[in-house]
């Protein structure tokens with residue numbers, strides 16, 4: 001997407017940087033400018049100045065400065081285009097984009113409108129839940145019992161969804177409005193839609209906010225021992241749990257101040273840690289940590305510490321987080337893993353041992369490189385040639401997922417040493433293995449064959465140049481290494497809403513289908529049985545390929561390097 005410079009100028013002339021910054025920072029008029037506490041560094045007296053005349057902000061403490069667009073990028077963690085779109089929407093401008101057809105533009109505008117409507121509905125519910133918390137002694141007692149103060153409850157907008165099947169009817173007089181179902185607040189359980197009831201009943205409520213601070217969903221926890229203990233909003237056009245982190249909006253200033261983000265497993269961890277002096281904590285929402293989670297966090301900081309409970313489930317979650325973090329582990333970033341003793345979660349650990357002990361524990365967290373080596377060596381007897389070979393084979397996909405750089409080379413030498421090989425030998429061996437995979441060596445493992453098949457079917461460059469935007473990260477991962485791919489495909493399949501542009505094009509005509517069957521394809525069917533397992537079925541696979549490339553051509557291989 002390319003946005004003309006003239007549009008940027010017009011946009012910056014229409015928005016007011018004081019309004020934009022004022023959404024996030026409390027500003028006070030001081031002479032010609034506005035002053036406030038700098039959101040980019042910790043301070044007690046204001047040295048952050050915003051000039052309405054120059055449409056600039058500047059911090060006399062840390063030197064950060066810029067305009068409305070850079071503020072949204074730096075402070076709200078938006079990408080450039082996202083920031084431009086956000087501002088354009090506020091002043092009612094349409095972002096010009098030559099790459100997009102008018103129909104697509106219309107569809108995108110409709111989708112944005114829908115999202116805005118849904119967040120309004122959710123915001124209204126969040127407000128009602130907060131009011132309910134005030135008048136529910138049981139819910140207040142629950143939070144008090146967990147040591148949560150009024151200030152922290154306010155900061156996180158905690159609430160209470162009362163008992164009863166249709167409590168929200170008092171908030172939304174049109175209880176059968178389809179928006180209530182779409183927002184995930186109401187469950188419709190009958191064909192004719194006559195059975196409607198509140199999703200969240202008798203639960204303490206944690207509003208989930210996006211980086212702009214809009215409510216996009218809820219987590220609800222029972223007060224007692226009922227099941228399920230935690231309940232989240234379903235996937236909706238505004239809420240994708242594989243992408244959102246609980247507490248990120250509330251934590252973003254603290255993340256900058258403390259210099260790192262602490263990723264925990266649940267909302268109660270986040271709230272409790274904020275109470276106990278760690279306001280830089282966030283949590284995944286009942287899912288494994290994805291590369292998208294990691295990417296989102298890294299917009300705010302270069303240092304991430306994942307904290308896991310010390311049990312087997314925590315260990316498994318850590319492995320998933322490792323997979324998510326590897327593609328982002330560049331040389332300037334620090335990614336670490338913290339394992340708590342088996343009997344503890346972060347909340348109970350801090351209560352038992354104190355904040356200092358927890359801070360020390362964070363300081364001793366395991367760096368990604370060491371965790372990678374540990375994970376590869378797990379249950380391998382490094383005293384035997386077989387064990388060392390097994391370790392190396394475990395390590396290869398992990399190592400391959402790392403971005404090019406010094407860290408990657410260091411890890412290679414470490415692994416080579418463990419394998420009793422020379423680093424060059426090991427990397428030669430691995431690049432040979434990789435080459436064999438792309439020529440469909442029959443000995444390749446199932447995921448390797450899968451990845452190679454996907455590569456043939458969807459050459460990476462086609463995806464980046466003409467593919468739906470949602471697939472660009474997938475393409476980037478194809479470039480980076482095959483390891484993430486089956487996982488991403490799985491994710492796309494599980495979260496179809498995450499791929500709104502996957503609309504089904506007309507099925508290719510028989511002639512077009514025949515085009516796929518080049519001689520080589522006949523000799524080596526392009527999709528081994530594993531791929532349909534990951535994606536649904538071959539037809540869907542081809543349709544998506546067709547949507548992405550705009551043509552059902554068979555010239556996959558040639559066009560990959562040619563475009």
Ligand SMILES: [Zn+2]
Nearest residue numbers: 038041059062
């Ligand atoms: Zn500053």
